Amino acid sequence: MEATTTNVAPAATIETFVRRMIDQDLKGVVGLYGPNAVWEVHVPSWDGTTSDPDEMLDLHQGYFGRLDFRVVDYDIIAENDLVGLRWDLEWIDRDDGAPCASFQSHFFQVRDNQIRRHWMYCAGVRAYAEQPLPAH
Numbered sequence: 624m625e626a627t628t629t630n631v632a633p634a635a636t637i638e639t640f641v642r643r644m645i646d647q648d649l650k651g652v653v654g655l656y657g658p659n660a661v662w663e664v665h666v667p668s669w670d671g672t673t674s675d676p677d678e679m680l681d682l683h684q685g686y687f688g689r690l691d692f693r694v695v696d697y698d699i700i701a702e703n704d705l706v707g708l709r710w711d712l713e714w715i716d717r718d719d720g721a722p723c724a725s726f727q728s729h730f731f732q733v734r735d736n737q738i739r740r741h742w743m744y745c746a747g748v749r750a751y752a753e754q755p756l757p758a759h
Contacts, residue, residue, distance in 0.1 A: 633733035634701040637708055640731075640738070645694050649683045657737030666745045686743075689714030689723075704739075706731040724749045 636655060643651040653676055656662070662679055663672045666686075673679055697710035708729040716723055725748045732740040 632736070633704050633706045633731070634699050636733045636736050636738065637699050637701070637706045637731055641694060641697055641699070641708070641710070644687055644692075647688065647692060649680060649688055652683055652687075653680045655738050656741070657735070657739050660737070660739050660741070662741045662743070664743045666743070686745075687712075690717050691715045695724075701733075704732055704734050706733055 640652060640655055643649070643655070656676065656679060659674055661672055661674050662682070664670065664682065673682065692714045693712065695711040695713055697708060700707045708731070710727055710729075712725045712727065714723050715721070725745060728744045730742040730744075731738050
């Protein structure tokens with residue numbers, strides 16, 4: 624996995640976000656959000672916003688708490704307090720065991736080492752029914 628990171632302060636917060644996702648420390652991920660932070664999600668069949676930490680944890684568990692979750696590749700780009708994250712994810716479906724992949728874009732506003740706003744864009748998930756994903 625390679626990462627490109629620029630603009631140390633806000634980017635470091637999102638680098639921590641990625642590391643905690645890799646470790647599946649989803650409570651730690653939600654701990655990165657500041658008071659009254661807003662998470663705006665754009666996913667097929669579900670668009671919405673929340674500022675509730677309990678709901679954020681539930682959504683993070685639903686989206687990212689996966690069997691054999693892996694961050695395959697990612698890039699972080701930051702300017703001032705705005706940070707972009709592009710990442711490729713893989714996991715195994717808990718119901719049918721199919722390998723899955725998702726390609727997502729996230730944008731953050733980070734102040735004082737806390738996420739204040741998070742926009743998540745996911746076009747969907749690809750499930751590979753016949754061939755497992757190649758090992759990385």
